[in-house]
Amino acid sequence: MKQAQENKPFSISKQLIYTAWKEVRKNKGSAGIDGVSIKDYEQELSKHLYKLWNRMSSGTYFPQPVKLVEIPKKSGGKRPLGIPTVNDRIAQSVVVHYINERLDKEYHEDSYAYRSGRNAIAAIATARNRCWKYDWILDMDISKFFDTIDHDLLMLAVKRHIKETWILLYIERWLKVPYETAQGECIERTMGVPQGSVIGPVLANLFMHYVFDKWLQIHYPYIPFERYADDRAQRKREPPGKSGVLSNAVQMMVAGPP
Numbered sequence: 001m002k003q004a005q006e007n008k009p010f011s012i013s014k015q016l017i018y019t020a021w022k023e024v025r026k027n028k029g030s031a032g033i034d035g036v037s038i039k040d041y042e043q044e045l046s047k048h049l050y051k052l053w054n055r056m057s058s059g060t061y062f063p064q065p066v067k068l069v070e071i072p073k074k075s076g077g078k079r080p081l082g083i084p085t086v087n088d089r090i091a092q093s094v095v096v097h098y099i100n101e102r103l104d105k106e107y108h109e110d111s112y113a114y115r116s117g118r119n120a121i122a123a124i125a126t127a128r129n130r131c132w133k134y135d136w137i138l139d140m141d142i143s144k145f146f147d148t149i150d151h152d153l154l155m156l157a158v159k160r161h162i163k164e165t166w167i168l169l170y171i172e173r174w175l176k177v178p179y180e181t182a183q184g185e186c187i188e189r190t191m192g193v194p195q196g197s198v199i200g201p202v203l204a205n206l207f208m209h210y211v212f213d214k215w216l217q218i219h220y221p222y223i224p225f226e227r228y229a230d231d232r233a234q235r236k237r238e239p240p241g242k243s244g245v246l247s248n249a250v251q252m253m254v255a256g257p258p
Contacts, residue, residue, distance in 0.1 A: 008057035008058055009057070009058060009059055009166075010056065010057050010058070010059060010164075010165070010166040011057070012053060012056050012057045012094065012166070014049075014053050016094055016097055017049050017052060017053045017056075017090065017094060018049060019097070020090045020091075020093035020094045020097065021045070021049060021090050021093075023093050024038070024086060024089045024090050024093055024198070025038055025042070029083070029086075029089070030083060031067075031083075031085070031086065032064065032066070032067045032083050032084050032085030032086060032087075032088065032089075033064055033065050033066070033067040033083075033085060033180045034064060034085050034087075036085060036086055036087070037086070038086055041086045041087070048087065049090075052087055052090060052091060056091060056094065056166070056170070059166065059169065061091060061170065061173075062173060063084065063085075063088045063091070063170075063173055063174055063177045064084070064085050064087075064088060064177070065177060065178050065179065065180035065186060066082040066083065066084050066088075066177055066178070066179050066180065066194050066196075066197070067082070067083040067084075067085075067179075067180060067182075068080060068081075068082060068083075068179040068180060068181050068182075068187065069081050069083060069182075079195070080147060080179075080195070081194075081195050081196040082179060082194025082195060082196045082197055082200075083194075083196045083197075084174075084194070084196070084197050084198070088174075088197075089197070089198050091170065092174065092197060092198035092199040093198050095167050095170060095171065095199060096198055096199060096202055098164070098167060099161070099162055099167065099202070100116075100202065102161060102162075103161060103202070103205075103206055104116065106161065106209065107205075107209055107213070108209065108213040108214075108217070108227075110123075110126065110213075110224065110225055110226050110227060111205070111208075111209065111213055111227050115205075120228050123226045123227075123228045126226050127226050130224060130226075134224070145204070146192055146193055146194070146195045146200065146204055147191070147192040147195075148191055148192055149191060149192050149193055149203075149204060149207050150191060151175050151176075151190070151191055153207070153211075154175070154193075154203060154206070154207050155168075155171075155172065155175075157206050157207060157209070157210050158171060158203070158206065161206075171199065171203070174193075174197070174199055175189070175193065175203075176189065177189070179194075208227065212227065213225075213227065
């Protein structure tokens, strides 16, 4: 078995494949476009996991289309949710295991989403504490953030930290794989990451690290903030109308670099 692994172009641990499966099973979730549920997958577990390992190690792994479902939003309208197959969720979990720790070291201390030991409750606790020190807060949320992330810019950020060829290869394939509706219609994707995928939140968090956290550190290092995914709050002692700093910051973020 060791010799077989050495003959593969990419070195991927079988144990990690199994660990990724256990995480996917623990998180549950519905079947993807192939209709294979977690229970179905488990019935031929060894066969499925070996095939996945073999393909990922050989560079011949290609994800299936992402099942597109729409869920109602409290504010009205619908939010698109992309559900990869169980097999693809395991593959994504393998990559997340490889990259999460090294990315976590890069993140700002006030970034709270999708990080071990950090969560929304911790972000709220920090926000409450800062309310005693700052009189003004700008609460922001990016409309359709997950659906509109620029793939080229995202890959620039990914390649800054990830050098493994196989990881870059599969991330690009996950970004480009189309949606498929319940009616069988395929929808090509040229931007965004699917909400509902395993890798999507990790990539989105890296993207926000550069377009918001690092940007704010460079241009307005004296403005503290708390960020959870694309929800964030910035603080100032003076009213926005008095100093103009917060409003200028928003305008610059929307307009982009000159």
